[in-house]
Amino acid sequence: xxxxxxxxxxxNKKARNTNxxxxxxxxxxxxxxxxxxxxxxxxxxxxxxxxxxxxxxGLYDVMCYEVDGMKGYAVDGKCLHYCPRCxxxxxxxxxxxxxxxxxxxxxxxxxxxxxSLEIETCSQRYSHWEEALLNDMDFAEVYxxxxxxxxxxxxxxxxxxxxxxxxxxxxxxGESAEGISKWFHARTEAQLDTMRDERCGCHMHVNCNYxxxxxxxxxxxxxxxxxxxxxxxxxxxxxxxGRTFTHYASMNKGYHGDAINWHTGHNTVEFRLPHVVNADxxxxxxxxxxxxxxxxxxxxxxxxxxxNKAAWLGRKIVRECxxxxxxxxxxxxxx
Numbered sequence: 001x002x003x004x005x006x007x008x009x010x011x012n013k014k015a016r017n018t019n020x021x022x023x024x025x026x027x028x029x030x031x032x033x034x035x036x037x038x039x040x041x042x043x044x045x046x047x048x049x050x051x052x053x054x055x056x057x058g059l060y061d062v063m064c065y066e067v068d069g070m071k072g073y074a075v076d077g078k079c080l081h082y083c084p085r086c087x088x089x090x091x092x093x094x095x096x097x098x099x100x101x102x103x104x105x106x107x108x109x110x111x112x113x114x115x116s117l118e119i120e121t122c123s124q125r126y127s128h129w130e131e132a133l134l135n136d137m138d139f140a141e142v143y144x145x146x147x148x149x150x151x152x153x154x155x156x157x158x159x160x161x162x163x164x165x166x167x168x169x170x171x172x173x174g175e176s177a178e179g180i181s182k183w184f185h186a187r188t189e190a191q192l193d194t195m196r197d198e199r200c201g202c203h204m205h206v207n208c209n210y211x212x213x214x215x216x217x218x219x220x221x222x223x224x225x226x227x228x229x230x231x232x233x234x235x236x237x238x239x240x241x242g243r244t245f246t247h248y249a250s251m252n253k254g255y256h257g258d259a260i261n262w263h264t265g266h267n268t269v270e271f272r273l274p275h276v277v278n279a280d281x282x283x284x285x286x287x288x289x290x291x292x293x294x295x296x297x298x299x300x301x302x303x304x305x306x307x308n309k310a311a312w313l314g315r316k317i318v319r320e321c322x323x324x325x326x327x328x329x330x331x332x333x334x335x
Contacts, residue, residue, distance in 0.1 A: 001069040003133050003140045005050075008032045008062045011081050021064070024073065025086030025147065025157035033059040042084070046091070049130070050084035065133075067144055073151070082157075086147070089129060089162045097159040099171050100150025114207045115290055116173040116268070117180060119146060119276075120200035122166040124193065129167040138190040139167070146170035149183065166199045177286055184279035195276040201248055202276050204286055205268040206293040210300040212310075217254055217262045219310035220303070220317070224292065225252040225260060227322045228273065240325065241285065242275030249273040269293050284325070291321040291331035 008030050011021045020029045034042065039051055039060045051060040065087045067080040074080045090097040099116075123132030123139040132139045147157045149172050160168040172180045195202065212220070230236035237244045249259040249272035256263070261270040271289045276282050295317045303309045324331045 001067065001137050001141045001144070003144075004066045004068070005063050005130075005134060006066050007052075008064050011064055011066060014079075016078070021081045023064070023083040023086055024067075024080040025082050027156065028083065030064045030081060030083045031062050033057065033061055035059060045085070045088075047084045047088055050088070067140075070144060073148060082144075086157055086159070087133075089168050090159045092162050092164075094159075094161070097161060098156065099173055100154045100156070100158040114173065114175050115177070115286060116171060116205040117286065118201070118203040118205070119170045119172060119195060120163060120166045120202065121146075121168055121170065121194045122197040122200050124197060132167055136194075138188070139194050142187070142191050142194045143168070143170075145183065146172070149179065150174075166197065177283060177290075180286075181279070181283045184276075184282060187279065192276060192278065198243075200275070201272065202242070202274045202282055202285075204271040204274060204289045205264060205266065206271075206290050207267055207297075208262075208269045208293050208300075209267075209297045210304065211267075212262075212300075212303065214254055216303060216307055216310045218252065220296065220314045221254075221260045221262070222252060223311065223314035223318050224322060227318055228259065238277070240281070241273045242277045242281060243273070245273070269296070287331060288321055288325045291324075292317050295320055 008021065009032050011030070012019050012032065015021050022028065023030050033054065034051065036059075039048070042048060042051060050063045052063070054061050062084075064084065065082045067074075067082065070080055121139065121142055123129075123136045125136050126132035126139075133143055134140075143160065147160060147170070149158060149170075151157055158171065160170050163169040172183070174180070194200075228237070228241070230240075234244050245259060248257060251258050252260055254260065254262040256272075259271070259273045261272055264270050271285075271292075274282060274285045274289075296313065299313055299316060303313050321331055
């Protein structure tokens with residue numbers, strides 16, 4: 001894959017059967033020029049780098065991203081074009097950010113909890129995300145294919161989110177892990193390396209039906225947390241989780257910097273420890289965490305009725321999820 005940043009006027013001249021190239025991400029015509037007022041809006045959105053003032057017209061010439069060789073989305077020999085708004089990173093937790101494959105709130109234990117992965121990426125050769133996008137083909141392949149997750153279902157791409165420690169955080173949400181499993185298994189070793197950097201993680205949210213006090217949550221997750229340590233065997237931790245505890249995922253107090261975070265504000269419980277090693281490892285990790293939260297969704301009513309059963313629920317999670325993970329067998333109820 002090759003990515004080029006070109007003026008929209010150039011893209012229109014190269015395009016076949018049209019004078020107005022359309023953004024693959026949103027389906028809208030990419031403008032050739034914008035006014036000063038529009039430029040100010042773009043600049044406020046962090047898109048100023050994609051415009052250049054034209055003294056002859058008094059307008060700003062717009063640039064777009066031309067993607068060559070993106071299999072599965074373009075006819076052979078044709079390039080795709082993306083507007084700056086669909087390509088550039090959104091600010092952290094920007095409420096205008098698009099996410100595809102949106103799941104629904106899990107009201108019943110019959111369904112598995114919907115999940116959301118936060119896939120962090122980083123080029124090992126370039127320090128700025130756009131520089132990496134234009135020069136690192138492996139990073140570009142990962143970046144654009146993650147933008148296109150859920151495109152067939154939703155009809156538009158999703159956005160990447162800025163992250164202070166790496167070159168962007170992508171999201172993969174859904175009711176089934178089949179799509180993201182195929183995506184991971186299609187990646188080359190060089191592409192997986194963009195997610196293996198020590199600055200990157202692969203955090204996992206799963207919808208949870210219950211909200212408990214910190215004390216109850218701690219009693220539920222502490223047995224699981226203790227087993228996650230593998231009695232200090234770092235090789236085992238790396239084999240299953242992809243890394244050992246870090247300051248991004250350390251204690252079991254239920255907050256953003258902890259391995260297990262139940263203070264997410266999204267009716268989810270987050271597992272922050274996972275780090276990508278390979279496709280099989282990270283998908284099994286996802287299945288493990290969905291199974292863990294599913295046990296809570298099924299049996300949480302017993303803790304709600306009797307808080308003294310919190311530790312019992314934690315041991316149940318270990319028995320039905322952690323032990324099958326280590327033994328390489330199916331999780332309870334086929335997970």
